[in-house]
């Protein structure tokens with residue numbers, strides 16, 4: 055194999071600087087600020103990416119009432135994103151706004167769960183994904199209300215009110231579609247089986263989670279599991295759906311290793327900001 | 336406006352009843368669904384309100400086209416809220432039409448099979464972010480022109496729907512104008528996009544009012560029944576007079592070399608849109624007719640299993656309730 059030529063760019067540093075304000079996370083990994091920044095982007099990226107996915111339904115839902123409800127859920131999640139990512143930028147202290155974080159990071163800097171970036175497929179799949187997420191999101195926010203950082207507690211309290219409604223709605227639809235017709239039951243069973251391997255990531259802690267939990271800033275993810283298990287068991291039983299046996303969990307989203315789908319999502323989401331850098335909208 | 340060229344239906348009712356009905360309309364009384372009304376009044380209203388409702392629904396598509404590409408979180412939230420409002424408008428209007436004895440499903444089937452229309456404006460594409468500004472500013476702006484007088488329409492449920500809707504529409508128009516302002520005062524490329532959006536949406540917005548109807552028998556009947564309040568030309572003139580200074584403020588040029596202030600009439604002289612293009616769009620040959628209707632057909636067909644499941648589940652629940660009673 056021939057050796058590859060060296061390409062020297064004499065003004066590489068200047069070029070990198072000109073490439074935009076602070077696109078790289080510059081906080082030292084392992085520092086308390088970096089841990090908190092990571093924890094906050096995990097929350098905000100979940101709502102950003104899932105909110106985006108849900109918003110893809112706009113104008114295409116099975117009934118008008120669902121168009122309205124889906125837009126409402128997406129709207130709540132975009133609002134929550136502004137709060138989480140806004141605080142993340144503040145904690146980082148390099149002048150990045152929520153918009154900078156949403157529109158100017160590349161996929162490997164996103165910290166959302168793999169579950170939320172999975173494509174919509176059909177309405178049943180979208181609702182099952184929402185339900186599995188909501189059933190985690192609600193107890194997660196409840197726990198965050200008690201954060202040692204008041205700013206986190208405030209956001210969690212506000213978001214929690216909205217998410218209680220999201221869970222009520224997604225659970226109700228999972229029941230109705232699971233225990234509806236033969237066809238709808240089959241579709242919901244398929245959705246559950248496809249999404250199940252993406253649920254486990256919600257409860258897996260890495261060293262950032264451990265340190266955040268130690269500081270009382272964010273809960274240990276494993277501690278959310280009993281509440282989630284209980285909700286899921288109750289709703290699946292009513293929906294006449296069996297909880298899949300496998301405990302296999304795809305993971306990596308929280309650390310920035312995503313599925314192929316995220317890059318495509320970001321390509322459309324970030325397009326204007328990337329195509330016209332520095333413009334105000 | 337969202338209801339274009341709605342033909343009024345002939346009526347073969349008892350002349351005494353008709354006369355009493357007209358007297359109520361003339362006295363600005365509201366006609367309620369359970370009360371007697373001429374058959375033509377009912378049919379015309381179903382067509383007009385149905386077309387208006389369909390416009391709100393199909394109107395979600397050109398704007399929904401930019402939700403996933405909105406440039407900031409705030410713009411995304413505002414656009415989502417707007418499209419959600421439009422779906423809500425569709426819902427109120429379908430409910431108003433249902434009081435006249437037609438179901439929402441029937442109206443939907445008629446839309447999907449092409450037997451009922453929606454406003455021609457939604458057959459134009461949204462090509463840049465500035466188009467989202469132009470739609471709010473011009474399309475919602477034109478809709479308001481038509482809907483504000485309809486708050487006083489003779490049919491109670493329609494009038495009440497219009498009162499609710501108008502509040503939100505004026506909000507939409509302001510948000511659209513705000514986008515245009517940012518674009519027009521932004522980078523040279525943004526300004527170019529803003530001008531381009533105005534160039535493309537100006538004449539289609541004028542078409543929203545429909546061709547001149549000053550000599551139309553149908554319009555005369557609808558005006559007598561107060562389900563149409565102004566002529567198309569009156570509304571178009573008002574719209575132009577309101578919009579021209581707004582464009583000037585943005586520093587944008589209305590794409591009409593004939594446009595000028597006419598002191599004598601106290602309004603602008605302006606060029607008519609190309610009505611042959613309007614009729615083409617109405618016949619189904621607008622740039623997006625086929626895409627719009629196919630998107631709605633797909634949503635309806637793909638959603639059939641969901642609607643069936645909801646009905647099936649409700650029946651199961653009802654059966655269980657009876658069994659335990």
Ligand SMILES: [Fe+2]
Nearest residue numbers: 391420421424
């Ligand atoms: Fe509307």
Ligand SMILES: [Fe+2]
Nearest residue numbers: 394421475478
């Ligand atoms: Fe509208």
Ligand SMILES: [Fe+2]
Nearest residue numbers: 421475504507
């Ligand atoms: Fe509107």
